[in-house]
Amino acid sequence: MPTFDLIILGAGPAGSAAAVTARQAGLSVAVIDKAVFPRAKLCGGFFTGRAEGYYRDIFQRPLDPQMFQPREKIVFYLDGTPLGDASDTLPMYLTMRWDMDAHLFDLAVQAGAADFSGHRVAALDLAARSVVLDGGTTLWYQSLIGADGVQSMVARALFGQSFDKTKIGFALEVEAPPQAENAVVRIDFDAASWGYGWQFPKRASTTIGIGGLQSQNSDIQARLATYRTRLGDDSPARVKGHFLPFGNYRRVPGRGAVLLAGDAAGFVDPITGEGIAYALQSGHMAAIAAANAIRTGQPDSAMRHYARLVRPIQRSLRLACFLRPLIFASRLRPFFRRAFANSTRVKHAYLSMLSGKVEYPQLMRLTARRLPGALWRSLRRP
Ligand SMILES: Cc1cc2nc3c(=O)[nH]c(=O)nc-3n(C[C@H](O)[C@H](O)[C@H](O)COP(=O)(O)OP(=O)(O)OC[C@H]3O[C@@H](n4cnc5c(N)ncnc54)[C@H](O)[C@@H]3O)c2cc1C
CATH class of the missing domain: 3.50.50.60 (FAD/NAD(P)-binding domain)
Incomplete structure (x- = not known):
């Protein structure tokens, strides 16, 4: 046997x-x-x-x-507006x-x-x-x-x-035609609810997708269509979907x-x-x-x-589950927009986390130190 x-x-x-x-x-x-x-x-x-x-x-x-x-730069967007890019936290x-x-x-x-x-x-x-x-x-x-x-x-x-069906994420993607050599990696925080959209230009194709909590994105097909229009993709690429554990x-x-x-x-x-x-x-x-x-x-x-x-x-x-309302909760969006757009430090922290230089426990300590003041300043501004 x-x-x-x-x-x-x-x-x-x-x-x-x-x-x-x-x-x-x-x-x-x-x-x-x-x-x-x-x-x-x-x-x-x-x-x-x-x-x-x-x-x-x-x-x-x-x-x-x-x-x-290798890619050197990510550009972040919210509501179609750039929040700035980050390019110094390779790889x-x-x-x-x-x-x-x-x-x-x-x-x-x-x-x-x-x-x-x-x-x-x-x-x-x-x-x-x-x-x-x-x-x-x-x-x-x-x-x-x-x-x-x-x-x-x-x-x-x-x-x-x-x-757990109530906590699972879901994502849709297409492999669109390749873009120019210098096309940048792009993340759109508003493309999905409690999730985001992405455009990843590769050698033979451009991967475009959106994903987030399934419970918050029952209209995900329509959201992807809107996102593709925003990116100017009208290719006949086939849309595919897959579950994604997203906090559970x-x-x-x-x-x-x-x-x-x-x-x-x-x-x-x-x-x-x-x-x-x-x-x-x-x-x-x-x-x-x-x-x-x-x-x-x-x-x-x-x-x-x-x-x-x-x-x-x-x-x-x-x-990460504890921190994510700061990024995804609609009530905190104005705060997030300001913090992300105005602070190289925040963008740097996000990318340092992606690059593995910083882990969530360190990020949490940084947030705990800076959050009360940042929230206060953000709430006081019009
Ligand atoms: C749309 C989308 C985009 C994503 N983008 C990213 C990204 O850019 N970067 C990133 O880091 N993560 C990304 N992820 C998450 C990433 O894809 C997964 O976390 C990763 O693939 C998990 O790897 P795994 O080996 O656990 O499982 P998988 O890669 O899913 O591999 C599971 C394997 O098990 C096999 N299998 C399943 N059931 C059976 C069975 N009954 N019998 C035999 N074989 C079986 C499958 O054929 C498969 O080969 C994305 C996920 C989705 C859905």
Whole structure:
């Protein structure tokens, strides 16, 4: 019977990061994905400095500039008006998930993970520690990582549902024609409610999208149409949609020997929508937790190890949830507009956070020091 130390369900960034880490720790690993790579994944492909740091640590190589195109400037807009740009907090990159995920999966297979791509899971038996594939093959594991995205079947098997429908985010995107070489990365804070719009010019296309809390954007199709008109895009590009965890991360991302990583655990920044970095980081941590548990002959202790490791991610997400009304609440919009437009420091803080130079605990301390005075000044001005 094919038995593995670790089975990883899902070969996005979380799954591939977990596979490479587990192989480095000497585990036998199988990676199952319903897709054959390369495969499409709806995503802006904004790859932050934080993501780059994890990529380097986990895969132990620099970014390929052909796949990760560096970008130097972001321009922020509110109600169609520029709030100014920020360009001094490198690095940031744009990539296509079609290429990136195939590359990461390739690295996982090169590291020695058994390749079960192109297979759906017909049955998952957590009690028996087995996975039955669509062709009838049964695989057995000591530990299982659910890296199977926002609609995770592993999360459903553990907790009855993949995500909380009242708190989930939703995003729409199109791949519009490419723009001029010098086109800038653009973020529009008003394109969605409790979310934003983006225009990411890449070599072969321009990714245009909007996303936010689903409960606040029932008219998201119309909002995207308005946004595309604002950007002057009238291309016949097909509109695609996907759920996005946006503030509803799991406080307990697993149970016993079964761990959730990346979107399956809801690890997406509730302000920026960034998920690739947390997927890499949590996939890596889940593999370390599984390896520690298996090494001591107690696979069921994996969740105990993982709970300790993911605490910094959860702390950051908790603080981001706390801070996000400052950016998204309509009552605070005038304050946000003034603070963002007038302060290089605020823009710098936002980008430093994206680049991974600053984490939410530091941002929170900065905000706590400056917020009362800034709010007071903002309320006094007409
Ligand atoms: C429109 C949109 C734009 C985004 N833009 C950005 C961005 O610019 N930057 C950023 O950092 N983040 C962005 N995100 C978030 C980012 O895409 C996710 O956080 C990230 O992909 C999570 O990685 P993951 O490995 O956890 O899951 P995924 O990348 O979703 O991978 C899950 C894998 O599991 C497989 N799978 C699922 N179910 C099964 C099953 N039952 N059996 C077998 N395999 C299965 C899938 O085929 C897939 O390969 C965006 C999200 C959306 C929706």
